Amino acid sequence: MRIRLFRHFREGIKNLVRNGWMTFASVASVGITLLILGVTLVIALNAQQMSSYVAGQLQINAFFKMSATPAAEQQTLAQIKALPGIKSVQFVSREQGLKDLQKTLGAQYNTIMDGISLKNTLPDKAVIEAVDPRQTVQIGEEISQLPTIDHIQDGQQFVDKLFRFLDVVRNIGLAFVVGLIVTAMFLISNTIKLTIFSRRREIEIMKLVGATNWFIRWPFLTEGVLIGAIGAAIPFAAIWAAYHWMYVHVGGAFLGLVFPLMAVSVVTAKLAWILFGVGLFIGVWGGIMSVRRFLRV
Amino acid sequence: MIEMQDVWKEYPNGTPALNGVSVQIGKSEFVYVVGPSGAGKSTFIKLMYREERPTRGHIFVNGFNIERLKHRKIPLLRRSIGVVFQDFKLLPNLTAAENVAFAQEVIGVPVRQTRRRVREALEWVGLADKADVLPSHLSGGEQQRIAIARALVNNPQVIIADEPTGNLDPESSWGIMKLFQRINDRGTTVVMATHNREIVNTMRKRVIAIERGQIVRDEAKGTYGYED
Structure with missing residues (x-):
């Protein structure tokens, strides 16, 4: 049977609007997680660039x-x-x-x-x-x-010290991100459970008239996808704007003496892949987790 | 059409509900299921549309072997059955027409075809003029008609009704019963659990009486048979 994505997305959006505050909490949670992930990523990318630049100058x-x-x-x-x-x-x-x-x-x-x-x-x-x-x-x-x-x-000693410092920064960032991803998934899963709870009568009737389980699941998955996508879009836009500003105002003059910042387009392209990838993953996984237990026929 | 062979049902908490029930219901039959509350009527009905699974025994409905039915295939069984409840189970935020259309949307019928079928179903139950009204603005009898239109719109072979007149006044009840008679007249099997003695005794059909989880009486053109 063809999947009617339009219908499922419409239903997903309805769900989001219906529990506004929980939606807000989940989106915020995903957003903060991805903001930290994104900033860590930008630092890591530039560190990589910097170390190869420095090494080239050695x-x-x-x-x-x-x-x-x-x-x-x-x-x-x-x-x-x-x-x-x-x-x-x-x-x-x-x-x-x-x-x-x-x-x-x-x-x-x-x-x-x-x-x-x-x-x-x-x-x-x-x-x-x-x-x-x-x-x-x-x-x-x-x-x-x-x-x-x-x-x-x-310059080896200098480079070694630099690398050690950058490793610490990256590890702290990643530890934060892992913890936050778990929190974000939990919140998304709760938001969707709330929807399922408020729509259980509808789900009951859907089952009675012969809806397939996937038909019932889809709107909750799209709900998760939307939370993930919105939660990724906001930090992405924020980091993009901030990095662009930094590149224009600072990148050329101040830090340019020590090492050049990575080009905005290169950073944002990688950032987009990772933030939206992780965001959608969190969203879909949150959706699957909450739907799984509730939809046992 | 519907066949049960030595069916037993015990709920997980240990309550026995059915103790060895065997019955055959043929195509286009009209069957009342009667008996005291808690005797197993609801379980008997729920087993048919696979809301519950039997602990033991065999059940066949519309060619589906219920015990072997894979989870994935349950929706196909449900589409061959229309179910009507005492509490109507309408969605309060959808209009009458939307409630009926819901059953079609859920199984993936194209919108244009849905519109036509919904109109036909509403005409069939005599509520074409109430298509855009919310259930809260309809009487109990009218709400039950909408629920019946929803059960019919997917063209099921069997209609199962659990106390469809339980919440209705006598006049509305008769209206609903006439509707079931017409459904049956077009060849659809009707299985109805009921406590309504007057209806059973007036509109004479096959009566299956269940007590303590067993069929104690099964007679064609039977009577209600309880004083309650």
Whole structure:
């Protein structure tokens, strides 16, 4: 038998309107759940983007021993170049290094820097980039074994800390979401039970005149679907608007220096899939749970 | 049409309701089911449209084997039966026509066809002019006519009625009984549980009397037989 979706959705909407407050509670519950899920998701997506961006920026600073002669340094540079997976090697002399430092610190420290420049104790260094940023650590270790190299510095520690922090954020977010999903399902299921209760006479008559169980179930499932969809649409719109605002006002200027935000269209596309997917899942599941026990013929 | 073979029914709480009932009701028969309250009349009727399941025994209705009937197939059995109750069981927020149409909507009849059939059913019970009235604005007799129109609209082979005149005054009751007679005249089987002695004794039909869960009397053109 064909499923008359139009009729079932009409009935579902009627149900929602009939128990307005419970509908509101369920929609709000789904909405809050998905809002937190969505925000966590946006953070996670950007964190991912950020870590690959940061990793891409990673360089190895290899500092030469003060005792190394220029000839030995040149030989070492050639050795480094010959290693597999090296993208570029750049020599930075101690004089250049001092200028760079001066530039980073800014003009107000110029007098101090001038004093230091008379007695430059900075070592020469090589700045190395790996083809694959994930190999940075391994390459760094190889380089540090070279006889003219005193020590090396890579961004690994920074990245590790960053990742650990982002993992914690994500896990807390997910724990919240799991708890909230259970609450949301419970509320939806209760809303639908209320409808079933208020319509039990109708259901009784439907059964008597020979309605199939699916015909009776459908309106309650559409009710769940509608709660899920509305509950997803509201946080989706909110996050979209907020993210768009942030991208326009903040993304380019402030954080742009450290890492770029993900494009709005990419984030919202993923957000739409996940929020509506989870929302509909919660709704349908809530519907099935409440209908199952009540419709035993 | 309807056949029961040594049917027993005991409710989950241990109350025995039927103790070995065997009966055959043929096509186009008109049968009264009488007996004291609590004797098992309602159980007897509910078993026919699979509202209850027998604890033991075999039941066949309109070619359906009730004990073997899968849950999925129950709606098909119900569509071959029209059921009428003492309390009408109309939906208060639907008009007379909508109440009748409900039975068609539920089994997936196209709207246009429903409209025609609903009009015919309402004409058949003599309430074509009350199509758009809510049940609360109808008399008891009129409400029962709407319920009968709803039971008829899907063209069942059997009409089962549980005390259809129980809530009605004598005059309305007779109107309803004439309707059942006409239903029966077109070849539909009618099974009616009743306490109405006057009706049973006047409109003589086959009478099945049930006491303490057993059939104690089954006679053609029988009488009510209780003093109550």
